[in-house]
Amino acid sequence: MSQRETWDLFCHVVDNFGDVGVGWRLARQLAHEHGRNVRLFVDDLNTFRIICPQVNPRLAQQSVDGVQVYNWGRQLQLDPGDVVVELFGCKLAPAFLERIQQRGSERLVWFNLEHLSAEPWVEGSHLKPSPQPGGINKLFFFPGFTPATGGLIRETDLLARRDAWQAMPAARRIALRSLGLPPPPEHATTVALFSYARDNLDTWLQGLAAADRPTVLWICPGPILESVNHWLHMELLTGQTTVRGSLTLCALPYMPQERFDELLWAADVCIVRGEDSFVRAQWAARPMVWHVYPQHDGAHLKKLEAFFDVYLADAAAEVRDTIIALWTAWNRGLDLDAAWTDFVTALPQLRRHARTWCNRLASQPDLANQLLAAVRAHKPQGLPI
Numbered sequence: 001m002s003q004r005e006t007w008d009l010f011c012h013v014v015d016n017f018g019d020v021g022v023g024w025r026l027a028r029q030l031a032h033e034h035g036r037n038v039r040l041f042v043d044d045l046n047t048f049r050i051i052c053p054q055v056n057p058r059l060a061q062q063s064v065d066g067v068q069v070y071n072w073g074r075q076l077q078l079d080p081g082d083v084v085v086e087l088f089g090c091k092l093a094p095a096f097l098e099r100i101q102q103r104g105s106e107r108l109v110w111f112n113l114e115h116l117s118a119e120p121w122v123e124g125s126h127l128k129p130s131p132q133p134g135g136i137n138k139l140f141f142f143p144g145f146t147p148a149t150g151g152l153i154r155e156t157d158l159l160a161r162r163d164a165w166q167a168m169p170a171a172r173r174i175a176l177r178s179l180g181l182p183p184p185p186e187h188a189t190t191v192a193l194f195s196y197a198r199d200n201l202d203t204w205l206q207g208l209a210a211a212d213r214p215t216v217l218w219i220c221p222g223p224i225l226e227s228v229n230h231w232l233h234m235e236l237l238t239g240q241t242t243v244r245g246s247l248t249l250c251a252l253p254y255m256p257q258e259r260f261d262e263l264l265w266a267a268d269v270c271i272v273r274g275e276d277s278f279v280r281a282q283w284a285a286r287p288m289v290w291h292v293y294p295q296h297d298g299a300h301l302k303k304l305e306a307f308f309d310v311y312l313a314d315a316a317a318e319v320r321d322t323i324i325a326l327w328t329a330w331n332r333g334l335d336l337d338a339a340w341t342d343f344v345t346a347l348p349q350l351r352r353h354a355r356t357w358c359n360r361l362a363s364q365p366d367l368a369n370q371l372l373a374a375v376r377a378h379k380p381q382g383l384p385i
Contacts, residue, residue, distance in 0.1 A: 005375075006037040006081030012090040013044035020048050021257065021276035023087050024067075025153050026113075029368045031066040033156055039081060043072040043090075050254045079103075083375055085111045086138075101134030109375050110136060116143045116152075116275050118306040123148040127374060139378070141371065145310045147364055150374075152279050154366040159358070162265055162284065175262040180239040181218060181250050188214040188248070189344055192267035194277050195291035197223035199333035202231045207337045209245035213344070216248045218263060225251060268347060271330070285358040287343070287350035289330050304331055311357060319353050322346045 011023035030036040045057035129137035236251040264284035273291040281288040292300040326339040
């Protein structure tokens with residue numbers, strides 16, 4: 001294979017895992033599928049280690065799964081690679097910025113990979129240049145759900161792996177056992193719960209406990225587990241399971257990304273938050289609820305409405321109404337009982353909708369391939385690609 005360019009990815013760890021989760025998936029895909037030399041700079045290796053146990057936080061530089069992982073300060077001693085990607089507007093060190101400017105647009109491509117949004121203005125801003133000191137342009141790269149955006153992270157074999165996994169009867173049992181989870185009761189609705197804290201959770205949990213149909217909550221670590229513990233009047237420890245009426249509650253450990261994907265594949269309903277888990281739930285092709293990162297000015301509700309416009313554009317009226325009712329109630333902190341009951345009743349139709357939506361997204365180029373195409377379109381002189 002001919003010499004390939006070096007990619008520098010920079011990521012601040014914000015809100016625990018979402019940002020670094022995106023950076024780690026992208027770094028591995030560029031290295032594994034496209035043969036790029038990838039350097040990933042992370043400002044919090046201790047947190048990164050929780051989703052990637054191979055990382056040693058004490059090392060300033062290390063090779064992990066084909067990617068060179070650096071602590072944040074190492075950029076001060078290094079020259080920029082051929083492609084620089086700032087994830088979500090993280091701020092690079094001034095000394096590294098100077099070296100980017102010295103190298104210039106003729107020898108380097110510079111991106112700011114923005115947060116995911118379905119808002120219409122994203123299409124008009126995708127790949128627009130932002131002039132920087134020294135005469136170099138930084139390109140805004142917007143992930144998205146339409147052909148006019150940068151797409152979503154999707155490994156080439158992801159959907160085939162999902163389908164093969166779901167076709168094996170033993171795969172689900174093995175995955176649950178590896179996470180310390182008991183087999184769910186027969187006919188139970190299984191829910192992967194990874195959301196922010198919210199109001200009125202107690203009434204929802206009480207309703208699940210009193211319901212005729214059993215429900216199992218697989219609860220990821222974080223604020224939502226604290227809310228569940230408040231309702232339980234006890235601390236549900238990692239790996240522990242407890243039962244309240246028809247409701248089984250299981251506290252999950254932190255897990256690598258591959259195990260998290262399997263958790264979503266195994267669940268009947270995926271309640272997810274932020275960005276990385278939101279995208280992976282869509283590739284799981286499961287009925288889901290997206291808990292948007294709450295903002296005091298209500299901007300998150302605009303993002304929710306914008307996603308409704310694309311996600312439900314071709315949905316049947318009853319599917320559309322059912323999804324909007326539960327997602328809105330979840331994100332506004334409203335009572336969930338009626339909306340949840342309707343949602344669970346409609347699971348067969350919601351599964352069909354989730355699969356149709358996933359297939360539609362998969363017909364578009366993935367984010368890594370679109371980044372590579374953008375590099376080719378702005379190819380610096382002498383860059384091997």
